[in-house]
Amino acid sequence: MAKILIVDDEVEILKIFQQFLIMSGFEVILASGGREAVKIIRSGQRIDLMVLDLVMPGYPGVDVLSDMKDAGISLPYIILSGTMELHDFIDELKALGCPRQDIYSKPIDLKELLEVLKKKLALYS
Amino acid sequence: MITRFRDWRIGKKLFYSFGVILFFLVVVGGYTVFSQINIKQKAREVESRDFYCVRLISALSENILRIGGLAGDTVSAGKQNALEELNIHQEKFHILVAELKGLIRGDTEQSAELEAAEIKFDEYCATSQLFVSSFNGEKFEADKDTTLKFYKLSQQLNRQLVSFSDEYVAHFSQSLGNIYDLADNAERFNFLLSFFTVLFGVLLAWRMTKFIHSSIHQLIVGSENFAKGKFEYRILPSSKDELGQLAISFNWMAESIAGNINDIIVVADKWETVFINSFQDWVLICDKDSKITKANKAFIVALNITPEFVVGRTYCQIVRGVKDDGRACLGIESKKTKKETVAEFFEPRLGLFFEATVSPILDNAGEIVKILLIIKNVTARKEVEKEQRLTQLGKLVSNIAHEVNNPLMIISGRAQLALLEDIKDKNLKNNFEIITKECLRAKGYIANLLQISRPSKGEVERTDINKALEDIFILVEHQFALSGVKLNKHFAQGLPAVWADAKQIQAVFLNLINNACDAVAAEKGRIDVATSLEKDRIRIDVSDSGPGLTQDVISHMFEPFYTTKKGGTGLGLSICYGIIKTHKGELKADSVIGKGTTITVLLPVDSPEGTDRANSL
Numbered sequence: 153m154a155k156i157l158i159v160d161d162e163v164e165i166l167k168i169f170q171q172f173l174i175m176s177g178f179e180v181i182l183a184s185g186g187r188e189a190v191k192i193i194r195s196g197q198r199i200d201l202m203v204l205d206l207v208m209p210g211y212p213g214v215d216v217l218s219d220m221k222d223a224g225i226s227l228p229y230i231i232l233s234g235t236m237e238l239h240d241f242i243d244e245l246k247a248l249g250c251p252r253q254d255i256y257s258k259p260i261d262l263k264e265l266l267e268v269l270k271k272k273l274a275l276y277s
Numbered sequence: 278m279i280t281r282f283r284d285w286r287i288g289k290k291l292f293y294s295f296g297v298i299l300f301f302l303v304v305v306g307g308y309t310v311f312s313q314i315n316i317k318q319k320a321r322e323v324e325s326r327d328f329y330c331v332r333l334i335s336a337l338s339e340n341i342l343r344i345g346g347l348a349g350d351t352v353s354a355g356k357q358n359a360l361e362e363l364n365i366h367q368e369k370f371h372i373l374v375a376e377l378k379g380l381i382r383g384d385t386e387q388s389a390e391l392e393a394a395e396i397k398f399d400e401y402c403a404t405s406q407l408f409v410s411s412f413n414g415e416k417f418e419a420d421k422d423t424t425l426k427f428y429k430l431s432q433q434l435n436r437q438l439v440s441f442s443d444e445y446v447a448h449f450s451q452s453l454g455n456i457y458d459l460a461d462n463a464e465r466f467n468f469l470l471s472f473f474t475v476l477f478g479v480l481l482a483w484r485m486t487k488f489i490h491s492s493i494h495q496l497i498v499g500s501e502n503f504a505k506g507k508f509e510y511r512i513l514p515s516s517k518d519e520l521g522q523l524a525i526s527f528n529w530m531a532e533s534i535a536g537n538i539n540d541i542i543v544v545a546d547k548w549e550t551v552f553i554n555s556f557q558d559w560v561l562i563c564d565k566d567s568k569i570t571k572a573n574k575a576f577i578v579a580l581n582i583t584p585e586f587v588v589g590r591t592y593c594q595i596v597r598g599v600k601d602d603g604r605a606c607l608g609i610e611s612k613k614t615k616k617e618t619v620a621e622f623f624e625p626r627l628g629l630f631f632e633a634t635v636s637p638i639l640d641n642a643g644e645i646v647k648i649l650l651i652i653k654n655v656t657a658r659k660e661v662e663k664e665q666r667l668t669q670l671g672k673l674v675s676n677i678a679h680e681v682n683n684p685l686m687i688i689s690g691r692a693q694l695a696l697l698e699d700i701k702d703k704n705l706k707n708n709f710e711i712i713t714k715e716c717l718r719a720k721g722y723i724a725n726l727l728q729i730s731r732p733s734k735g736e737v738e739r740t741d742i743n744k745a746l747e748d749i750f751i752l753v754e755h756q757f758a759l760s761g762v763k764l765n766k767h768f769a770q771g772l773p774a775v776w777a778d779a780k781q782i783q784a785v786f787l788n789l790i791n792n793a794c795d796a797v798a799a800e801k802g803r804i805d806v807a808t809s810l811e812k813d814r815i816r817i818d819v820s821d822s823g824p825g826l827t828q829d830v831i832s833h834m835f836e837p838f839y840t841t842k843k844g845g846t847g848l849g850l851s852i853c854y855g856i857i858k859t860h861k862g863e864l865k866a867d868s869v870i871g872k873g874t875t876i877t878v879l880l881p882v883d884s885p886e887g888t889d890r891a892n893s894l
Contacts, residue, residue, distance in 0.1 A: 162683050168690035175697060207679060234682040235675065257724075258686035259716050262693040 154200040154273050155179040159189040159216065160232075161208040165258075169203065172262050178269075186211025190219050193227065201272055202229035203265075206241055214241050217248045228276045230268060231255045286518030287489070294481045301474040305467060312463030316456055323452040326380050327445065333377045334442045340370045341398070341438065344405050345431045356412045363409060367402045371395070387444070394437050401430040492520035499527055508535035559652040565645045567591045567608065576652075592650060596624060608635030608648055615639060621655065623832035628865050630659040630832075663836070670837055678723045689716035739774040740782060742808055742815050742880070749786050753794070760798050764790075767807035772815055773882040777860050782880075785853040789819040789876050792849065795842065796823030796874065813882055814862070820875040826868040834866060 156178050158169045166182045173180045181199065183189035186208050193199065193216075206213040213231065220227060231245070231254060245255070256268065344366050351359035374395050381387045404427045411419035419427075495512050502510040511528045514521040553560040553573035560573040572587040580595065592607055593599050610618045617636045624631060632655045638647040692712040700706040750764065757764050775782075793804045802822035809816045826834070826841075833839045835854040840847035857864040861881050868874040 162687070164687045165683065165690065168687065168694060171694055172690070172697070234686065235679040257720070258682045259689040259720050260686070261713070261717065262690060 153177065153179050155181065155198055156269065157181045157183060157189065157192060157199045157202040159183045159186070159202065159208075159213065160205040161185055162205075165205075168262075169265075172266075173269075176266055185209070186213065186216045189216050193220060193225055194223060199227060200276070201269060202227055203232050203269075204229050206231060206233040207235050212241075214244045214248070217245075217250065221248060228272055229254070230272060232258055232260060232265075234258045286516065287520065290485065290518075294485065298474065298478050298481070301470065301477065305470045305474060308470065309463065309467055312459065312467075316459050316463070319452070319456045319459060323449065323456070327449040327452055330377060330380055330445050331442065331449065333373050333380075334438060334445060336373050337370060337377075338435070338438050338442070340366045340373070341401070341431070341434050344402065347405060347409060351409050351412050351417075356409060356414075359409050359412075360406065363402065363405055367399070370398055370402075374398075387441075390437075390441065394434070394441065397430065397434055397437065401427075401434055404430055488516075489520065492516065492518075492524070496520070496523060496527060499524070499531070503531055503534075508538055556651070558654070559650070561587075561592060561650040561652070563591070563648040563650060565612075565648065567648060569595075570647075592652075597626060607633050607650060608637070611635040611637045611648065612645065615643070615645060623828060625828050625831050625867060628867070629654055629656040631655060666836075674723070681723060682720065685716045685719055689713050692716070737776055737778055740777040740779045741774055742772060742782075742817060743768045743770075745779055745783050746786055746806060746808070746817070749783055749790060752787070753790060757794065757804075760794065761801040762794055762797055763801075763803040765803060765805045767805060769807075769809045772808060772810055775815055775860075775880045775882055777880065778856075781856045782860070785856050785878065786817070786819070788849045788853050789878070792876075793819055793821035793823070793874075796821045802873075810882075811879065814879045815882055817878040817880070818875050819878075820873060822873045825870040825872055826866070826874050827870065831866050831868055835864065 156173055158166055158173075158180060160166050160169075161184060163184060166184060170180045170182060181192060181197075183192055187210065189202075189204070190211070193202075204213045204216060213233070217229075231250065233255070234257070256265075344363060347359050347363055347366075350362070354362075374391060378388055378391055381391070404423060407423050408417060408419045408427050411417045411423070417424075492515055495515065499510060499512040508531060511531060512524040514524040514528075549562070550571065550573075553562070553571070554575075556573055557575055559576040559579065561569050561576060562571040563569050568589050568591055569587045572584065577584055577587070582595070587595060607620065608618060615637050617634065619632065619634050621630065621632045623629070632653045634651040634653075636649040636651070637645045638649060640646045689712065692709040695709045696706065696713070700709070746766075746768070750766070754764070790804065790806070796802075797804060800822075804822075805818070805820045807816075807818045807820070809818075830841060835850050836847075837851035838847040839851075854864050857878060857880070863877075863879040865877050865879075866874060867877070
C-alpha cells in the first residue's frame with residue numbers, strides 16, 4: 153500500500169485528502185506546515201509520494217524541496233498550490249528540478265488527483 | 278484719395294443771406310430817412326410859404342385897416358402927413374402883394390383874385406386920397422358918394438381879405454393833411470417792409486439751421502459709430518460745401534485710423550501665430566460658434582492639412598469627420614457657463630487620448646468673442662495609467678485567487694467526498710455535482726483574472742502568424758458553419774515569423790474571432806481576417822460587419838471588467854491587451870456605427886533585438 157505525505161497549512165484540506173486517499177486505498181501521513189513535513193521526511197520513514205502546497209506561513213513548499221535536496225533525499229512529489237501566481241516560485245522550482253507538468257492548482261478534481269498520483273507512483277515503482 | 282474743396286459754400290450762403298437781410302434793412306432804413314426828409318421838407322415848405330402868406334395877409338389887412346384909420350389921423354396929424362402915410366401904405370401894400378404873388382405863383386386862381394384885390398385896393402387908396410384931400414382944416418368936405426364909396430370899398434376889401442385868408446388857412450390845413458398822409462404811408466410801407474424782412478430772415482435762418490443740422494447729424498452718427506469700433510463706417514457727403522468737406526475729412530481720418538488699426542491687427546495676428554506655433558499641443562482659436570479662425574502648426578502637421586482648410590470648420594468636422602454646426606462639439610459647457618472647462622476624451626479615428634482645455638474669451642460686456650482650445654495628447658499618460666491600473670489589479674487578483682482557491686478546494690473536495698457515498702436522493706446528488714462543477718468554473722474564472730496581470734511564462738518560439746490563425750480556423754470552422762457566419766481569410770504570403778508564445782497569441786485571436794462572431798451572429802454577417810506586413814511589424818485585422826461600437830465603448834473596451842455582453846466577464850479583451858503588450862505589440866480598435874468594427878493587432882517581427890526581447894519575456 154502506497155504511503156502518501158500531504159503537506160498543507162489548511163486543516164480542512166488535509167482532512168479531505170486524507171479521507172479521499174484512504175478511501176482510495178492509500179496510506180496517508182499529514183503535515184500541516186513546511187517544518188512538520190521536513191521533520192517527517194528526515195525521520196527516514198517510508199514515503200512513496202508527497203503532495204506539497206507552496207504558500208504556507210513560515211516555511212513555504214519551496215523551502216521543503218530545497219531542504220530535501222540539501223539532505224540528499226529523493227522523493228517523488230507533485231505541487232498543489234492555491235495560488236496560480238507561480239512567478240514568484242517558478243525560477244526556484246526550475247532550479248530544484250521541478251517540471252512544469254508536476255504543478256497543479258487548487259481546487260482540483262479529486263478523480264483527476266487520483267489519476268495523477270497513480271501515474272506518478274507507477275513511474276517510480 | 279480725397280477731393281478737397283476750397284469753396285466757401287456755406288460761407289457764401291450765409292453771406293448772401295445776411296446780404297439780402299441787410300439790403301432789406303437798408304431799404305427800410307433808407308425809406309424811413311427819405312420819408313422823414315420829405316416830410317420835413319413839406320413841413321418846411323408849409324412853414325416858409327403858407328405861414329408867410331398868412332403873415333402877409335395879416336400885414337395887408339393891417340395896411341387896409343391903417344388906411345381906414347387915416348381919416349381920423351388926418352384930424353390930428355394934418356392933411357399932408359396923412360396923405361404921405363397913405364402913399365407909404367399903398368406902396369407897402371403893393372410890395373406885399375408882389376411878394377405874395379411870388380409865393381403863390383402857379384395858383385392862377387388865387388393870383389387872379391389877388392390882382393383883383395390889388396385893383397380894388399388902388400381904388401380904395403384913390404378914394405381915400407379924395408376923402409383926405411377934402412379936409413380943409415376943420416372938417417371933411419367930401420361928397421356923400423365918395424364917403425359911401427370909401428366905406429363900401431373898405432368893407433369889400435376887408436371881406437375879400439378875410440375870404441382870402443380863409444382860403445389860405447384851408448390851404449394850410451390841406452398841406453398839413455398831406456404831410457400826415459405822407460407820414461402814414463411811410464409808416465405803413467415801413468411796417469410791411471419790416472414784416473417781410475423778419476419773415477424772410479426767419480425762413481432763411483430755419484432753412485440754414487435745418488441744412489447745417491442734417492449735415493452735422495451725419496457727422497455725429499459717423500463719429501459715434503467710429504467710437505463704437507466700426508472703423509469701416511463712412512459718411513456719404515451730402516453737399517459740396519464745408520460740411521461735405523468735413524465729412525470727407527472725417528472719412529479720410531477714419532480711413533487713416535482704420536489703416537493704423539489694421540496694421541496693429543496684422544502685427545497682433547503675426548504675433549499670435551508665432552505664439553501659438555510655439556506650442557507642442559494643438560492650439561485652436563475659434564469664433565463664438567466654435568468655427569476655427571486659426572490653428573497652430575502642431576495641429577496642421579498632425580492632421581496633414583493646410584492652414585486654409587481649417588478656417589471656418591469646427592474641430593469635430595476636421596478631426597471626427599462629423600457634420601457639426603459648432604453647437605454640439607467641444608466646449609458646450611464653456612459656452613453656457615462662460616468659464617474654462619477641461620475634458621478628456623478618446624479620438625477613435627486617431628486612436629489617441631486627448632485632454633482639451635476650452636477657454637472662452639469674453640469682451641467688456643461679458644459676451645463670448647472667441648474660444649481658445651488647447652488640446653493635449655495624453656495617450657502616453659493614459660497608457661501608463663492603464664498599465665498601472667492593470668498591475669495593481671493583477672496583484673489584487675493574485676491575492677484573491679489564493680484566498681479563494683483554498684476555500685474552493687474545501688467546498689469542491691467536500692462535495693466530491695459526498696458524491697463518493699452511496700447517495701440515493703437524486704436531487705442531493707445533483708446538488709453536489711453542481712457544487713463541484715461550479716467550483717471548477719470559479720477556478721477557471723480566477724485563472725483568467727490572473728492572466729491579466731501576468732500572462733503565464735510560456736515558451737517563446739518563432740511563430741508563423743498565418744499558421745497560428747489557420748489552427749484557430751480549424752477549431753472554429755464548425756461553429757461558424759452552424760451559426761451561418763462567413764469567415765474570410767486575406768493572408769499576405771511570405772510573412773516573417775514573430776517571437777511569441779503561440780498558445781497565448783492563439784488565445785488572443787480566438788478571443789477576437791469569437792467577439793466578432795458574437796457581433797455578427799444575429800444577422801449572419803461576415804468576418805474578415807487579414808494579415809499584412811507593416812514596416813517591421815505584422816498587422817492582423819479582425820473585421821466584422823456588426824452594428825459597430827460607440828466611442829465610449831472603444832475608449833473602455835480594453836479595461837478589465839468592462840463588458841457589453843450579457844453574462845460577459847469583461848476580461849477577454851483585457852487579457853488580450855495584456856498578452857499583446859507583453860509581446861511588445863499593439864492592440865487597437867476602430868469602429869463605425871452601422872458598418873462594423875475592426876480590431877487590429879500589431880506584433881514586432883523577428884530581429885536580433887527581438888531575440889533578446891523574446892528571452893526577457
